[in-house]
Amino acid sequence: MNLIMLAASAGQAMDIEFKPHNITESLVLMLMGMVGIFVVMAVILGLIVILNKATDEKKAQARKEKRQAKKAAKAQLKDNMRSI
Amino acid sequence: MDILEQFSFLYNGVAFFFTEEGWKNLVMLLIGGLLIYLALVKDFEPALLMPMGFGAILVNLPFSGAIDQQNEVLGSVPGIIDWLFKVGIHASEAMPLLLFIGIGAMIDFGPLLSNPKMLLFGAAAQFGIFLTVLVASFMFPNFKDAAAIGVIGAADGPTAILVSQVFKSNYMGAIAVAAYSYMALVPIIQPFAIKLVTSKKERMIRMPYNPQSVSRRTRILFPIFVMIIAGLVAPMSVSLVGMLMFGNLLRECLKLESLSQTAQTTLANLITILLGLTIASSMKADQFVTWGTIIIMSLGLVAFVFDTIGGVLFAKFMNIFLPEGKKINPMVGGAGISAFPMSARVIQKMALKEDNQNHLLMHAVGANVAGQIGSVVAGGIILTVVPMLIKG
Numbered sequence: 001m002n003l004i005m006l007a008a009s010a011g012q013a014m015d016i017e018f019k020p021h022n023i024t025e026s027l028v029l030m031l032m033g034m035v036g037i038f039v040v041m042a043v044i045l046g047l048i049v050i051l052n053k054a055t056d057e058k059k060a061q062a063r064k065e066k067r068q069a070k071k072a073a074k075a076q077l078k079d080n081m082r083s084i
Numbered sequence: 085m086d087i088l089e090q091f092s093f094l095y096n097g098v099a100f101f102f103t104e105e106g107w108k109n110l111v112m113l114l115i116g117g118l119l120i121y122l123a124l125v126k127d128f129e130p131a132l133l134m135p136m137g138f139g140a141i142l143v144n145l146p147f148s149g150a151i152d153q154q155n156e157v158l159g160s161v162p163g164i165i166d167w168l169f170k171v172g173i174h175a176s177e178a179m180p181l182l183l184f185i186g187i188g189a190m191i192d193f194g195p196l197l198s199n200p201k202m203l204l205f206g207a208a209a210q211f212g213i214f215l216t217v218l219v220a221s222f223m224f225p226n227f228k229d230a231a232a233i234g235v236i237g238a239a240d241g242p243t244a245i246l247v248s249q250v251f252k253s254n255y256m257g258a259i260a261v262a263a264y265s266y267m268a269l270v271p272i273i274q275p276f277a278i279k280l281v282t283s284k285k286e287r288m289i290r291m292p293y294n295p296q297s298v299s300r301r302t303r304i305l306f307p308i309f310v311m312i313i314a315g316l317v318a319p320m321s322v323s324l325v326g327m328l329m330f331g332n333l334l335r336e337c338l339k340l341e342s343l344s345q346t347a348q349t350t351l352a353n354l355i356t357i358l359l360g361l362t363i364a365s366s367m368k369a370d371q372f373v374t375w376g377t378i379i380i381m382s383l384g385l386v387a388f389v390f391d392t393i394g395g396v397l398f399a400k401f402m403n404i405f406l407p408e409g410k411k412i413n414p415m416v417g418g419a420g421i422s423a424f425p426m427s428a429r430v431i432q433k434m435a436l437k438e439d440n441q442n443h444l445l446m447h448a449v450g451a452n453v454a455g456q457i458g459s460v461v462a463g464g465i466i467l468t469v470v471p472m473l474i475k476g
Contacts, residue, residue: 002174021232022221022225022227023218023221025221025473025474026217026218026221026226026227027218027232028212028473029214029217029231029466029469029473030214030215030217030218032213032465032469033213033462033465033466033469034207034209034210034211034214036318036461036465036469037207037210037458037461037465038204038208038445038461039317040201040313040314040445040461041203041204041206041207041317041454041457041461042204043313044200044203044309044310044457045200045201045203045204046382047306047309047310047313048196048197048200048203048302048306049200051197051301051302051305051306051309052197052200052296052298052299052302054309055301055302055305056297056299064345071242076403080430
């Protein structure tokens with residue numbers, strides 16, 4: 001209590017009021033702000049994971065080669081069947 | 085007529101310093117000189133502090149023609165610094181937003197895209213903003229002022245200037261000086277804050293760096309999607325995030341190299357020159373030489389310290405759930421503030437000091453870059469939520 005009175009009189013000398021003017025609003029802002037930032041960053045994190053998976057050039061190249069190999073194998077099989 | 089009165093115009097300027105309010109102008113001239121000294125001799129953010137210091141001198145010379153003056157005969161005489169402020173900041177916050185284009189063009193999000201969990205530290209390290217708003221609310225009855233002061237903790241000059249301007253805070257000058265000064269003091273503030281909440285063993289945790297490869301398509305789509313996501317959650321952040329991501333897209337598309345270079349160099353330098361001088365418009369003696377300024381400078385330190393502590397403690401919290409061998413060095417959490425690249429370098433230096441084989445630079449860069457996104461998102465959320473709370 002003495003500390004509060006000391007702060008108040010120091011504040012008067014400085015023309016500033018030391019009292020909880022908007023403490024509820026500040027606490028609500030802290031909660032909403034931190035939750036909001038984490039939500040946005042988590043969504044962006046998910047976005048990066050999806051983008052990295054969807055645009056992975058090495059895997060895309062590997063999938064392309066696999067498709068080409070399958071096509072070539074099918075074509076070879078057809079040729080073999082015809083010759084039989 | 086007395087001959088001295090005839091020539092009074094020669095000494096009116098000096099005489100002003102000895103009037104009741106004139107001593108404040110003298111104090112501001114000294115502060116301007118101090119900022120120039122810190123910029124040029126101590127190398128504290130010279131690009132901003134030197135123009136701000138010079139501008140502080142310009143606007144605080146008695147009856148300065150650099151600011152708007154009222155003349156008995158001539159009427160209202162406009163001044164260049166006040167005009168720059170009205171047009172460049174007051175009208176639409178153009179200067180800090182245009183600077184963000186340049187900053188976005190300079191950022192390489194690669195270390196973040198290859199290690200995306202660093203984003204969480206970019207979020208945690210904004211804690212100091214909200215704690216500072218809470219502390220400021222004890223001293224500043226206007227909640228918007230308290231919120232503007234808290235944004236010093238974004239460790240991002242343009243965001244701090246923009247938020248204080250949108251909230252029409254009378255403390256913009258002090259907020260800008262605090263934001264840029266403490267950004268320059270990161271190499272002193274962060275080691276102190278980190279050592280308060282970590283042990284030597286924690287600071288020695290090694291983190292192997294195994295980055296994923298990042299495609300060009302990801303680098304191009306990332307800024308577009310981030311802008312959309314942030315804008316949907318906090319619409320007031322669209323200008324901030326949008327300009328930052330536009331600059332980044334100029335860089336990453338690889339089709340507009342000359343525009344990217346212009347944004348990174350000419351545009352950024354031009355705006356930086358003008359922004360520093362323009363901020364001085366809010367450093368007039370009657371507005372700046374107040375107890376409020378001293379308190380704001382102290383609160384700025386609180387913001388930076390608790391930003392760092394917030395990021396570090398979050399990393400320690402994550403370590404509770406992570407197995408041995410995959411733990412995070414808590415110092416990397418402290419790199420989640422927006423002071424890029426200084427904070428990353430500070431963390432790397434601290435890590436090498438504890439263990440000369442422990443290279444944390446790329447992890448710290450990822451967190452640091454995430455902090456750039458976190459700070460603009462935080463600014464946008466504050467711009468959105470504070471009016472809601474005041475209205476509510």
